[in-house]
Amino acid sequence: MPSAKSNPSEDVPTRILHEATRLFAARGFGGTSLSEISGAVGIRKPSLLYHFPSKEALRRSVLENMLSHWNEVVPRLLRAATSGEDQYDALLRETVSFFTADPDRARLLVREALDRPDEIGALVQRHVRPWAEVVCEHIRKGQARGHIHRDVDPEAYVGQMINLIVSSVATYACIGDVAPRGVSADEMRRRHILELCRVAKSSLFISSAAAERSRGVGEPKPASRTTTT
Amino acid sequence: MPSAKSNPSEDVPTRILHEATRLFAARGFGGTSLSEISGAVGIRKPSLLYHFPSKEALRRSVLENMLSHWNEVVPRLLRAATSGEDQYDALLRETVSFFTADPDRARLLVREALDRPDEIGALVQRHVRPWAEVVCEHIRKGQARGHIHRDVDPEAYVGQMINLIVSSVATYACIGDVAPRGVSADEMRRRHILELCRVAKSSLFISSAAAERSRGVGEPKPASRTTTT
């Protein structure tokens, strides 16, 4: 009996695409051989090359497949991208969820950004800039209305938040994990994502800081010292 | 005359190390051949293998070389890591400078984190966690004294900021560059780093938001609220 390693309920091209995505994300495009991929699917290398004419074609298909998933969630993202802190929280969580749902998406994106910066740069310009511009417009509106920090640089802010989300999922539990010994990896992942959302909101909304300060108990409020108002 | 491509004033092992660093950062460890490296140095492959017994040994030397540069700046970092917003700004800028001074450091770190997460995880635990813990302690002190947001998760916050710095240098001008057409790459890089520092501080210090609000227009606010220690 031949040992088919991947889900046999899917058709062969789909299984190739899935295994290639997994292996490209884990070892990189150059670090993965066609034999490894075909082996994971349970077929021989020439059979793989029947479905995808070259390794390069397979790479492109993997990227296109990820992009099609991204295009599925963009409408949800745009619906959440109205001004207001709660809607922004929803937008953040939707975006984080896209990558946590399959961390290979984040790893693949970072790898490709390092290997082929021009190609990924163009891809970002086409597929995320239009959506980022909507968010930037909401930020500018919020600044005019006084509930978003006036020194936010909208384009740079949105870029850094995208960068933060992608990279924290991609290199999670490695770069940036400075947790004390007692904390489990899952617990730390939860805390990292919570903190990511807090940082994103706290550095954007004025109301967030104000609400928090007004909540402040437990801390000996320096009411006697810096009082006033 | 043989065409030595790298700086001939350095000795050969050093030139090998530099070229290997550059190529590993640009194409990854698996994506770089020993012939490419030796060619960039201006020698033949077997000569390279005289100085470094294997490709794996060369990889480790490249990493160790980067670590030794890191260890050089750590004292400066610790000196800057006292409480207070200005000192924190200096700490951020020192850390950013370490990576912008040679962006290959950031690219190499991200690549290794993707290729060998366990190895880089252990490395981070040894070389950045002790320093991160100092920062965390300052954050907790600041929270007790009321000038740092109480809902900051110190370990997660520090981890995310490290992540943000490294990844924004590594994949700069690619992921996260959603700039409008008219802006030059250099100008956008400056804005990204400025915004990174703003986000880091604004999401940490209460005084930052207060000071900014006092600058604001169209916002009713507590007039003078200067927190000094």
Place this chain on the structure above:
DNA sequence: CCTACCGATCGGTAGG
């Protein structure tokens, strides 16, 4: 530091 060479593996093709 070099030339010459090793077995293994790479992406890809022929032909069925």
Place this chain on the structure above:
DNA sequence: CCTACCGATCGGTAGG
């Protein structure tokens, strides 16, 4: 979807 095979290149060695 397979077996058989291609030239090129890989990391590494022998020997000087």
